[in-house]
Amino acid sequence: MKLNFAVALALLSDQPRDKLSDLNMIGNKCSHNWLLKVPQRRNRRPGQTKPPLLVYEGRDLHSVPALTDFLGEFGAFYGKLFGAYAEHYT
Numbered sequence: 016m017k018l019n020f021a022v023a024l025a026l027l028s029d030q031p032r033d034k035l036s037d038l039n040m041i042g043n044k045c046s047h048n049w050l051l052k053v054p055q056r057r058n059r060r061p062g063q064t065k066p067p068l069l070v071y072e073g074r075d076l077h078s079v080p081a082l083t084d085f086l087g088e089f090g091a092f093y094g095k096l097f098g099a100y101a102e103h104y105t
Contacts, residue, residue: 034092041076044068 018035021027027035069076071085 031092034089037071038089041069041071 018027018032018039022029022032067075067077071081074081074084076082076085
């Protein structure tokens with residue numbers, strides 16, 4: 016809701032909102048499960064394939080290529096947000 020409110024106030028555009036929403040979803044999964052490398056079992060039968068808990072663009076975030084892409088995407092994004100914050104409050 017806060018992200019949609021920021022878009023309505025023209026503080027964010029749709030693309031950063033979508034990225035922050037994805038990041039929020041990953042953060043929520045981390046905060047609700049201490050064993051991050053364990054596959055999700057909810058709504059799965061014992062014989063069904065269990066997807067990893069942390070997924071970024073359809074890939075397991077524990078793999079090096081997915082983590083590299085994740086850091087490339089969000090590292091620059093956070094750097095930009097931190098720069099804007101630092102300019103405003105210093």
